[in-house]
Amino acid sequence: MSEQMICIGCGGTIQTEDETKIGYAPPSALEKDPIICQRCFRLKHYNEVQDVSLTDDDFLNILHGIGQADGLVVKIVDIFDFNGSWLPGLHRFVGKKDVLLVGNKVDLLPKSVKYEKVTRWMKQSARELGLQPRDVFLVSANKGYGIKEVMAAIDEYRNEKDVYVVGCTNVGKSTFINRIIKEATGKGNVITTSYFPGTTLDMIEIPLDDGSALYDTPGIINHHQMAHFVDKKDLKVITPKKEIKPKVYQLNEQQTLFFGGLARLDYVSGGRRPFVCYMSNELFIHRTKRDHADELYEKHLGELLQPPRKSYCEQLPPLVAHHFTLKEPKTDIVFSGLGWVTCHEPGAHVVAYAPKGVGVMLRRSLI
Template identity: 30%
Template sequence: MQDSDPKHPGFFLNPSEKSPSYRSRAHLLPVAHETEFPSSLKKGLLIDPETATKTESETETLSFDKPVVCTRCHSLRHYGKVKDPTVENLLPDFDFDYTIGRRLASTGGTRSVVLMVVDSVDFDGSFPRKVAKLVTATIEENHKAWKEGKPANLPRMVLVVTKIDLLPSTVEPVRLERWVKRQARAGGAGQNTITSFHFVSAVKDWGLKNLVDDVVGLAGPRGCVWTVGAQNAGKSTLINALGKCLGGRIAHLTEAPVPGTTLGIVRVEGVLPGKTKLFDTPGLLHPNQITTRLSREEQRLVHIGKELKPRTYRIKSGHTIHIAGLMRLDIEQSSVDSIYITVWASPYLPLHMGKTENAQTMLEKHFGRQLQPPIGENRVEELGKWVKRKFWVRGDSWDSSSVDIAASGLGWFAVGIKGKAVFCVWTYEGVDVVIRPALIPYRSNTFEDAGFTVSKIVSKADQASNKQRQDAKRKQSNPKASVLAESPLLTVDADSNSC
């Protein structure tokens, strides 16, 4: 606790000093004897002007369940940002191993169910590998003890893939499920340790009822359900949607498109039936996600809030594609003339396609301007060092994408090729880049042109640069006018001599 800075966590104020006679209420008249106050107000009920015509008996039955929230949650709910971003770095990280891992490893107690929430449009970046490995090891160890006749409590692990409404409607459910199972095993989950898979959308209410029925059956009447996932994977949004879907008590959990909204373990009442306990946990910090180093304004540009639309290029060796100023794909070598590259990322991010030999010029002249984020030229250096990774790709079709090259927290390039190629991916140091089987094999029917894509960011940057060029030309053509415009105004004193 501290009382020096009201912006920092733990701020408090000492109570004001009171006079010795402050407990004496002899000069006050009891509220019950006041004639000008209605009985409804004496009982603690607040009458809304719209319902003022109702009788007192009807007013007394009104219930108000508006939650009381702190200023941080209020700012996140209504403005999508925190009042002071610098204070967020002072908040402690959530230690899953110490807080929940010990309970899962316990041989006794109630049954535990771990809901691993993963973002469908950032699967590899949001998949909690550490949690999957820990729960898998616990299940295998307790299962071995159970076979030996020792007491054991096997936790259940359920994988919940959220935000499936952001995927194109052409994605086949069966193919998506196979793809998720393959990637989950690659992320550290055991062969048979995941009890069930669920694909849900909190916005469209898809799959919520089946998820609750499955969780209740696994947890039993007194079990504990732990909702775990990366920051901004949609855990709080999912729990709020479950409460609305089941018609129970609505959970007023703060949700915002900002990583790290939930700060502590929150027990949610009234969502699951019986005495089953549901807990919302803080988002796990994945420093390999590019969103962890972006500002709030930059995160809003990267955030995917609508159904993904493909943006496809038909290019050849020696060309480069930029996703804003965050990621770059170079085609270094290729055994074929044409390669189809489909970009799956936020529609607010501008793209650029050009020759690889001009890539350094793009970095120096357009990063922070036409290619945002980063917003501002100074932010380019703040994000870190620009590093390269090399990938060897082989495909057997031009009509569909064979592999994805994905960056955590940003998006991915889908590669359609009938042959072999060598790709170089550039991004900031520390950002995780993986190659995987294609999530969405389809591409756009129309191709993007070379140069910048149509974007508000690009148009504003072009207007600013054009204005600077016009000002420079105006100064060169009429240097006297520019000197007069830049010179200070001449003033004459009141007592000076005049002609």
């Protein structure tokens, strides 16, 4: 049996199969001595953090480690996919540690949205989900909005202790950390990696002025996000890149909206009313009669109704129906990772369809 190769940077076992997992190195790197994984290579040469994903056990190990460590936790969520990117178990592990909650990708929300209202909504939703953050921020890691404020808050709340940045994959954690590195350390500083206490998992360690460090924990996979059910090209279509332009549909009873071929909303009863869709501007929305919807889906999935593209249809799990009666005014019907549909008046009965395994839920309206 061949000997295991270890990265000299992070200590992870070198592998050449999966770029998204710990220890990945392109085959050409194996000829070099010493061997370094792609993630450490990029960190060393470009001061750039690259995300790797973890198994559920790794995730529990990380949470456990954070629970035992002393410091400030910065939890990043994707404001476009708040519930899908939430990390439900975190509050049980953080104990009495201070948590700052950071909603990233605020640039995607329509410009008319009041940020104070969104942060209030985040605070309340966090509390309902069992987490009491010390403070809540909205940022755009891409555009740089709000980063200085978060950095000031991190410095204030950490009390000269370490900082742990956590978040599930795709929330923009790497983009956020790379921004902080640029703002805080400048180019010349060396970033190191270190082992997480009690586990073999490495974390990126960014030294802070007073001898403490900011740790980037590996991204955690949340299985209920639509992102895990589509391929890369389709993911590009459903991931909004710019400010979302809400699309309003005045629906009669017994009408259906298809969101590409990935989700569907049947309006069953409640009188003619508007439904406001907040999804990627590039996602095609098709309206039809409910009577025709099943047949249309069967005939046109992968063509008129895409994503998914034709070649990927077979891998998409079947759509599952979720029945809801909207009892509160201003309710969002959320399709995890795809977006949401807002209904302003109570009393509608709807059926929301999403691929088996993708989270669908109601919440108080974000906007």
